[in-house]
Amino acid sequence: MRVEVLAIGTELLLGQISNTNAAWLGQELAAIGVDVHYGQVVGDNHARIVRSLRTALARNDGVIVCGGLGPTQDDITREALAEVMNVALVRDEELVTRIAGFFSSRGREMPANNARQADVPFGASIIPQARGTAPGLICPVGNKVVYAVPGVPYEMSEMFERAIAPDLKERLADEGMTATITSKVLRTWGTSESGLAEALNERFDVLADGHLPVTIAFLASGIEGIKVRITAKGDNDAHAQELLAAEESEVRAILERNFGDIIFGVDDETMEVAVSKQLLKRGFTLGLAESVTGGIIASRLVDVVGASAWFRGGVVSYASDVKFNVLGVSEGPVVSPEAAIQMAVGAARVLQSDCGLSITGVAGPDQQDGHEVGTVFVGLSVPGAEPSAVRLQMPGDRARIRQYSAISALDLLRRALD
Amino acid sequence: MRVEVLAIGTELLLGQISNTNAAWLGQELAAIGVDVHYGQVVGDNHARIVRSLRTALARNDGVIVCGGLGPTQDDITREALAEVMNVALVRDEELVTRIAGFFSSRGREMPANNARQADVPFGASIIPQARGTAPGLICPVGNKVVYAVPGVPYEMSEMFERAIAPDLKERLADEGMTATITSKVLRTWGTSESGLAEALNERFDVLADGHLPVTIAFLASGIEGIKVRITAKGDNDAHAQELLAAEESEVRAILERNFGDIIFGVDDETMEVAVSKQLLKRGFTLGLAESVTGGIIASRLVDVVGASAWFRGGVVSYASDVKFNVLGVSEGPVVSPEAAIQMAVGAARVLQSDCGLSITGVAGPDQQDGHEVGTVFVGLSVPGAEPSAVRLQMPGDRARIRQYSAISALDLLRRALD
Numbered sequence: 001m002r003v004e005v006l007a008i009g010t011e012l013l014l015g016q017i018s019n020t021n022a023a024w025l026g027q028e029l030a031a032i033g034v035d036v037h038y039g040q041v042v043g044d045n046h047a048r049i050v051r052s053l054r055t056a057l058a059r060n061d062g063v064i065v066c067g068g069l070g071p072t073q074d075d076i077t078r079e080a081l082a083e084v085m086n087v088a089l090v091r092d093e094e095l096v097t098r099i100a101g102f103f104s105s106r107g108r109e110m111p112a113n114n115a116r117q118a119d120v121p122f123g124a125s126i127i128p129q130a131r132g133t134a135p136g137l138i139c140p141v142g143n144k145v146v147y148a149v150p151g152v153p154y155e156m157s158e159m160f161e162r163a164i165a166p167d168l169k170e171r172l173a174d175e176g177m178t179a180t181i182t183s184k185v186l187r188t189w190g191t192s193e194s195g196l197a198e199a200l201n202e203r204f205d206v207l208a209d210g211h212l213p214v215t216i217a218f219l220a221s222g223i224e225g226i227k228v229r230i231t232a233k234g235d236n237d238a239h240a241q242e243l244l245a246a247e248e249s250e251v252r253a254i255l256e257r258n259f260g261d262i263i264f265g266v267d268d269e270t271m272e273v274a275v276s277k278q279l280l281k282r283g284f285t286l287g288l289a290e291s292v293t294g295g296i297i298a299s300r301l302v303d304v305v306g307a308s309a310w311f312r313g314g315v316v317s318y319a320s321d322v323k324f325n326v327l328g329v330s331e332g333p334v335v336s337p338e339a340a341i342q343m344a345v346g347a348a349r350v351l352q353s354d355c356g357l358s359i360t361g362v363a364g365p366d367q368q369d370g371h372e373v374g375t376v377f378v379g380l381s382v383p384g385a386e387p388s389a390v391r392l393q394m395p396g397d398r399a400r401i402r403q404y405s406a407i408s409a410l411d412l413l414r415r416a417l418d
Numbered sequence: 419m420r421v422e423v424l425a426i427g428t429e430l431l432l433g434q435i436s437n438t439n440a441a442w443l444g445q446e447l448a449a450i451g452v453d454v455h456y457g458q459v460v461g462d463n464h465a466r467i468v469r470s471l472r473t474a475l476a477r478n479d480g481v482i483v484c485g486g487l488g489p490t491q492d493d494i495t496r497e498a499l500a501e502v503m504n505v506a507l508v509r510d511e512e513l514v515t516r517i518a519g520f521f522s523s524r525g526r527e528m529p530a531n532n533a534r535q536a537d538v539p540f541g542a543s544i545i546p547q548a549r550g551t552a553p554g555l556i557c558p559v560g561n562k563v564v565y566a567v568p569g570v571p572y573e574m575s576e577m578f579e580r581a582i583a584p585d586l587k588e589r590l591a592d593e594g595m596t597a598t599i600t601s602k603v604l605r606t607w608g609t610s611e612s613g614l615a616e617a618l619n620e621r622f623d624v625l626a627d628g629h630l631p632v633t634i635a636f637l638a639s640g641i642e643g644i645k646v647r648i649t650a651k652g653d654n655d656a657h658a659q660e661l662l663a664a665e666e667s668e669v670r671a672i673l674e675r676n677f678g679d680i681i682f683g684v685d686d687e688t689m690e691v692a693v694s695k696q697l698l699k700r701g702f703t704l705g706l707a708e709s710v711t712g713g714i715i716a717s718r719l720v721d722v723v724g725a726s727a728w729f730r731g732g733v734v735s736y737a738s739d740v741k742f743n744v745l746g747v748s749e750g751p752v753v754s755p756e757a758a759i760q761m762a763v764g765a766a767r768v769l770q771s772d773c774g775l776s777i778t779g780v781a782g783p784d785q786q787d788g789h790e791v792g793t794v795f796v797g798l799s800v801p802g803a804e805p806s807a808v809r810l811q812m813p814g815d816r817a818r819i820r821q822y823s824a825i826s827a828l829d830l831l832r833r834a835l836d
Binding site: 010011012013014015016017018019020022023024025026027028030036037038039040041042043045048052055070071072073074102105106107108111112113114131152154217288290292293294295296297298299301302303305307308311312313314315316317318319321322325326350351352363365398399402 | 430431432433434435436437438440441442443444445446448454455456457458459460461463466470473610611612613615616622635636637638640647706708710711712713714715716717719720721723725726729730731732733734735736737739740743744768769770781783811813814815816817818820
């Protein structure tokens with residue numbers, strides 16, 4: 001089965017935004033075994049959208065159209081779909097009510113324009129919205145299909161997972177393409193992509209001849225670490241799972257042998273979730289003192305549902321005398337291991353938590369206390385151990401230094417609690 | 419003059435990398451007045467590359483092909499170009515020497531494969547490499563042109579600026595098209611995209627007949643608000659700037675009349691930068707007390723270079739008794755206007771700042787203190803005014819509620835300081 005992604009929006013052609021939707025969909029389509037041969041982008045122009053849709057339909061079994069479902073006059077995907085399907089647009093009054101409800105739940109009246117979002121090409125079915133106002137559409141065109149989803153990435157991905165992926169899988173099954181593809185992501189923090197690749201070379205050699213339907217890929221994910229994605233294709237789910245599990249244990253053994261405990265989670269398990277699991281297991285609560293990261297660690301932790309069970313809070317001690325007065329740090333250089341330790345101990349005391357985690361450093365643009373930009377000290381105070389500090393050197397600009405520092409500090413806490 | 423970007427590479431279709439080249443080129447092409455109507459991506463397949471090239475040539479004056487110029491067997495852009503030009507590939511021995519020199523200057527021998535990079539379609543001219551090994555190509559096809567550049571962004575952009583942009587400008591001048599395009603982004607917070615569109619309908623009506631070379635577009639940017647982009651095309655830079663300024667004052671007047679002070683910045687000016695400007699203007703420092711946002715506001719503010727001049731720090735009071743013990747909030751419901759006011763006042767006191775900004779609310783998944791998910795109270799303590807609280811109702815899931823709350827709170831502070 002072959003599918004093409006057609007992204008709609010003049011803002012994409014003008015480069016005001018990057019076409020990240022196509023990349024995301026490309027990954028997801030590959031993961032379920034759908035082939036992608038081409039990708040297209042077209043501006044907000046009726047004739048061109050129609051032409052691009054026809055081109056895509058002619059050379060594929062299905063098309064995913066992203067964007068142009070908004071309420072404004074330049075959102076014309078619905079009209080183009082109706083023309084390609086050779087049907088009329090029909091306003092769905094139930095949808096109008098639902099969209100109006102979205103506004104009234106926020107104490108606002110629906111602008112008249114938004115009613116356009118309830119126009120549905122005759123014969124199309126609706127993918128209800130879960131996060132915005134524009135419904136998605138599933139449009140049959142002969143024996144082919146066009147899926148239309150909003151261009152907003154977070155609405156698009158939700159609709160793909162909930163409605164499009166299951167529909168595609170059903171079509172694959174109908175065609176007797178019952179091979180099951182399954183994959184697992186091992187999330188690592190602490191080594192480079194080329195380091196991982198070199199260590200895993202022995203597996204690439206084994207897999208190179210293709211006798212095992214298993215692949216390994218890397219996905220550098222910035223502040224989320226480097227992901228190692230293992231994909232296996234089996235005759236059925238049990239077979240695919242078996243192949244996947246075998247490869248996973250090979251990969252885990254190699255990474256453990258080369259780098260120690262660098263796998264902090266699997267699939268969607270973020271570093272903050274890994275930390276929360278360790279804290280819950282040990283029955284500890286946590287308090288933070290953040291300087292250079294300025295609240296990034298706290299905001300990542302609060303993102304974990306149920307954080308109130310183990311997260312007490314934090315002090316963002318950006319000004320030096322907040323470190324002295326609120327956290328009880330001794331006057332002196334605030335970018336130092338001593339200051340980091342006193343911040344961690346102070347955070348645990350002020351916030352009445354079992355553990356204290358602190359971070360102080362230089363994000364730039366200027367150096368500070370004789371330390372170059374990128375120098376960071378992480379302080380740890382954990383029951384049963386002497387408070388300690390670790391010095392890290394972070395690459396990149398101000399934003400990267402702050403983000404990398406935050407995940408590095410969480411990783412140090414994760415390892416300290418292990 | 420119309421140009422299309424054709425990106426080549428299976429890794430793009432698989433979503434292993436994002437097509438950032440197309441976005442970058444889109445911006446550059448718009449800036450010199452070249453129109454872009456479509457964009458294409460195709461995998462490493464000879465027949466498909468040829469087909470995509472022909473499609474692009476048929477509907478444009480020029481094509482920029484990115485990628486497929488590397489040394490390996492799946493780099494087949496050169497062969498596809500020769501087929502479309504209907505000429506042979508000729509190895510350029512001077513180029514072979516130059517590529518070999520690139521390797522020997524690094525103390526390495528040129529792998530045999532790299533000689534392929536010296537194959538040039540007969541009749542094409544070369545864009546010498548400045549950063550890598552793959553030369554770019556300028557290929558005449560009838561009265562049209564195909565530019566081929568490497569897919570590595572940093573090689574691509576250098577070649578575009580050095581060789582392609584000047585060539586395009588010459589072609590534009592030959593056609594007597596010396597127009598300059600300029601644009602400005604007005605950043606808004608506080609109304610919906612459809613609300614903005616409805617208010618600006620009168621301008622769309624004026625601009626619809628095309629007598630003014632000015633366009634208005636919206637860009638929903640999630641937690642960064644909604645951007646209104648005004649673009650003007652003039653005979654020269656001064657003319658374009660004049661048209662832009664005139665349209666900007668029309669748009670500003672309409673938005674002011676309909677929504678008040680919703681434009682918080684222009685172009686790259688974020689909400690945190692807007693807040694920092696107000697604080698610097700008034701000579702005030704700021705302290706935060708964050709509950710539901712858990713450090714998001716602090717981390718946005720610390721991202722502003724020079725934040726230490728006005729940002730004291732914050733207390734992330736996630737547990738209720740941190741609100742009571744550290745900030746001095748009276749025991750009782752912590753999601754209330756009273757608690758928000760006490761948090762703001764407490765933050766200013768504990769952190770010794772002039773202004774206090776606080777936020778408390780329910781991000782879910784469960785309701786709290788009788789308030790439904792999405793209810794948020796923002797507390798403000800600003801010199802010369804009674805401390806106050808504002809109630810907001812936020813849409814979306816946990817992450818969105820937290821992010822929207824953060825920018826909304828900053829916007830309230832910005833307005834309070836105005």
